[in-house]
Amino acid sequence: MDETFDMDEWEVEQEPIFDDEDIVMVEVQNATPEPDGSRKTYFLRVPPTMSTARQAVAWTFGKEAREYAPERET
Secondary structure, eight states, X not given: OOEEEEETTEEEEEXXXXXSOOEEEEEXXXXXXXXXXXXXXXXXXXXXXXXXXXXXXXXHTTOOGGGOOOSOXX
């Protein structure tokens, strides 16, 4: 059963694996456009304890969700 948690442009994807810990990834989009104007999408693996996209993205920066509040994305 896949679950998706939405937050702005971020999503957390969870894929249960039989007899192992779930693979959990947050989908993010590069804030810097490519030369053709498109933006690359990346999937970052995060711990299975992540329940929100904000929490997962904050974790990738070594922060708690409540601490993660970027003023500008570059």
